[in-house]
Amino acid sequence: MDQLAVPAADVAQARTDILAWFDRHGRHDLPWQHPATPYRVWVSEVMLQQTQVATVVPYFLRFLARFPDPVALADAPQEEVLALWAGLGYYARARNLHRAAQEIRDRHGGELPADLAALEALPGIGRSTAGAIHSLGQGRRAAILDGNVKRVLARWHAVEGWPGRSAVARHLWALSERYTPAQRCADYNQAMMDLGATVCTRRAPRCPQCPLQARCRARASGQPESWPSPKPKRDRPLRQTRMLILQQGNQVLLQKRPPTGIWGGLWSLPEADMDKTPERHAEAIGLKVDTTAHWPRLRHAFTHFELDIHPVHLKVSGAGQQVMESDTLWESIHETGTRAVAAPVARLLQQLREHTP
């Protein structure tokens, strides 16, 4: 492995340059840095998985105000955890965070374990997140490999191939481990993330401001944007669904989604097949339809498919005798704003509130 043959003197000089850059130009005022407790670093790292810093900040502040420590989080109902997560996406992160907090409460005395392997054994904490907690939150030496570090290392050493491929990932992990220092590891890791976020950006990298410019092979090629290799493209299928906005008086019918799958554990509107009329669907669950209105189509994009949501607003009556499943409820339209719902459902409920006196 030629990347591991980097001479010790070069490794040492690179670390020095990166840390000097960090002292002058790194980010030192992110909310989870003050104080950088293991718990706060953990929550921030999980929120930051596949999510940009600017998006996370308000969620982080709300979350920490409500759940200031692992035990507070562990003792809360999952419903409340999901409600504070609603809108962030990847809701398995919230469910795993909650489960991990309960393990921390029950098996680790309410504090995050100081052992790297024990961290990684907790649900929702993989190798990189464990390394981040261990270094940034616990002051120990551990390598990380997030999107920023991948990009910096891939350019620095002109690593070919999409980082999602395991061979490429192994290569990048080896590089990360090679450069990660024992001294000032937290600053070094933060520096690498800051470099990727503010200098070695995906497009239009600011190479003249980079402490690695003289040793960067991508820079030397004249096309630094060519690294890392992009993810292989796949066509995204377009799916159709119908969402029923069943209104009775000032109430609307909500349905809790299964614990796994899309929007797992969140509240939603009942979905109906496109090949059956919405009136028929409403009548099938014992509701009498008074009026029907088709709302404009909502297109929602996921990573691997697109979803066309066809909302139908039905004013109904006769729900009093209907036996309700435990996963459905009638909610006052004006109180739907506080439930954990997916983004497009939140949009529909907001429209409903605006059209309801």
Place this chain on the structure above:
DNA sequence: AAGTCGGGGAG
């Protein structure tokens, strides 16, 4: 190794 899982920022 490939697929699943959200939502939004930025060009």
Place this chain on the structure above:
DNA sequence: CTCCCAGACTT
């Protein structure tokens, strides 16, 4: 519109 972001988990 496209790409991808402080990734982890399942199969």
